[in-house]
Amino acid sequence: MYRLGIDVGGTNTDAALLDDQLSVIHTVKVQTTKDVESGIFNAIKKVVEESKIDRRSIKYAMLGTTxxxxxxxxxxRLNKVGVIRIGKPATTSIPLFTDWPEDLREKIEAASTIISGGYEFDGRLISELKKEEVLDFCRESKGNVESVAISGVFAPVNKEQEQxxxxxxxxxLGDIPISLSHEIGSIGLLERENATILNAALMTTGQLIVNGFAKALRELDIEAELFFSQNDGTLMNDVYALRYPILTMGCGPTNSIRGSAxxxxxxxxxxxxxxxxxxxxGVLSNGFPRQSSLSVNIGGVNTNFRMPDILSIGLGGGTCIRESNQLITVGPDSVGYEITQKAILFGGDELTASDVVTRLGQAFEGHEEQVAHLPIDFCQQVYEKMTEMLEDAIDQMKTSSKEVSLILSGGGSVIVADSLKGVSNVIRPDHYDAANAIGAALGQVSGEIERIYSLTKLSxxxxxxxxxxxxxxxxxxAGADESTVSIVSVEDIPLAYLPGNALFIRIKAVGDLVS
Incomplete structure (x- = not known):
């Protein structure tokens, strides 16, 4: 029995096969294609053919996608969304789509309204629902909306009004996709509402992801159970992915962290x-990515659903290098998936970070002649600048001045020096260049809950x-086997600013796939 992991990046699509002991059998890397789906198909086909396994023995197939x-x-590819906030009169002073980029709002908003209702932090009613307000909105927006987002004041505490x-x-409106905020975000109303709207807008894209992956497997005669990577390092099944496509955001770096572990x-x-x-x-803590405690900005919109704490910088194997008036600039632009056509070491004319490390004899053995004309002193200067960028980024992610272990992953990590300031040791494990696909295949299944409890009636x-x-x-x-589920984190915080002895609780449960 095998697991197949796929991870789609901006430059490459990686595939990995793992056996039932989660040992790596084979990995491959192909170029990401413009339509993405072709790259996924090519990666699956290549890893199966090269490994020579019986494709009928692949039981699980996991995809991490951008x-x-x-x-x-x-x-x-965004749906037109009808947005309903349950919060009148308490929230009418704050408009829907507050601080959204205008171009994104125009793409998504079909209709929006604030209706009567909402709860206090302890679940007490603010005001009653009025059915006629909902029906009026539906009649006015019918034919214009492709999905609906519903958010209510303190809905994570009491979900009844949203339901x-x-x-x-x-x-x-009939069988229209509906996103409910208590299932997606945490307590804060505006960020949770924003995440719910984005989730509703991604319904068609989510359908394309699931259908495209299923089609690729079907065409290759692979009858495997489908799972999709979430941004907390765990998996969800296809039914869950269709309901919550937004949870795939940021899964690429997360897969790399899990695979590296x-x-x-x-x-x-x-x-x-x-x-x-x-x-x-990112930071690996107890085998899982450290989660961000801040609101996450996606496409210019603040949201508050779970996301890994990741710092991204514009530096990779395809990063463009330029010199003007003796001033060297590194990126942030990149040749991306066209590196094999545009980089000098592959016969192109664009100077990239990969060309620099090849000239310094640190990567791409056999391509030295193509970059032999590059001045060695210049390449050394560029390399030092790249190393400084990496050291600064690592320093920003540290929580103390102590040196840390650093695990490298991804094909572009050939640009990373073996010794860095603030790093005790650099670890470059076997199959490091496909850690993201391996992380996708490894995944367990998780469930997370965030809720405020009033301790006046319970302990x-x-x-x-x-x-x-x-x-x-x-x-x-999400697809976990009940007998394997365990609680991996418990966080409870007294909320002194709220009456009634309030307690905020965040808990995460993780389990193995149903066998």
Whole structure:
């Protein structure tokens, strides 16, 4: 029984085969194609043919993809969304789509309204729902909306009003995709609302991802169960991915972190994932990526759903190098997936970071002649500048002045020096260049819950017990085997600024795939 992991990057698409002991059998790297789907097909075909395994023995297939990120950044393939906020009169002073980039709002907004309703932090009612407000909105927007986003004040504490409004919308608009904020974001209303709107806008893109992956496997006669990488380092099944496409955002660096942990055997370290376009730096903590505690900006929109704490810089194997008036500039532009056509070492005329390290004898053995004309002193200067950029980025991600272990991953990490300031040792494990695909194939399944409890009627222990139960249920919905689910993190914070002895609880549960 094998696992197949695929990770789509801006330059390369990687594929990895793992056996039932999670040992790496074979990895391949192909160019990412303009339509992305062809690159996925090519990677799967190549890894199966080269490994010579029986494709019928592949039980699980996992995909980490940039589709959703690209859709938002490029403002393409986005649904027209009808947005309903449950929060009148409490939230009417803050408009919907506050601080959104105008071009993104124009692409997404079909109609929006604020209706009566909402809850206090402890679940007490602010005001009653009014069904006629929902029906009026649906009748006015019918035919214009492709999906609906519903968010309510303190919905993560009490989800009932969101669910009722969703039923009314379905009765009026039929079987339309609906995103509910209590299932996506955490407590803050505006950031949670924004994440819910983006999720609703990505419904068509999510469908394309799932269908495209399924089609590639079908055409290659692979009957495997489909899973998709989430941005917390775990997996979700195809049903879950269709409902929450936004959770695939940022999964590339996360997969690299998970894969690096497996390949190196190290559970706590810093991970540097260098591709052809960017270098992503994250922190490995107990085998999982350190999560960001800040709101996450996606395409100019602030959101608050879970995301890894990642620092990205414009430096990779395809980064363009230029000199003007004796001033050297490194990036941030890159030749990307066209590196094999445009870089000097491959016969092109664009000077890249890969050309520099090849001239210094550190990579791409056999291509030295193509770069022999590059001045060695100039290349050394460029290399020092690149190293400084990496050292500064690593320093920004550290929480103390102590030296840290650094695990390298990604094909672009050939540009990284073996010795860096602030780093105790640089680890370059076997198969490091395909760590992202390996991380995708490794994944367990998770569920996470964030909720505020009032301790006037129940104890802290009872509140945590309830949150653990909810997190376990979320993991099972995503495809986890109930018998393997365990709680991996518990965080509870007293909220002194709220009345009623309030307690914020965040819990994460993780389990193995159903065998």
């Amino acid at each position: 589709h959703c990120t690209n859709a938002i950044v490029e403002r393409k 009722i409004v969703a039923e009314w919308v379905k009765d009026e 497996r390949l190196s055997g190290v559970q706590d370290a810093m991970v540097l994932d260098a591709g052809g376009t960017t270098t992503d730096i 802290r222990e009872d509140a945590i017990r309830d949150a653990k139960k909810l997190a376990t249920e979320e993991a099972m919905k």
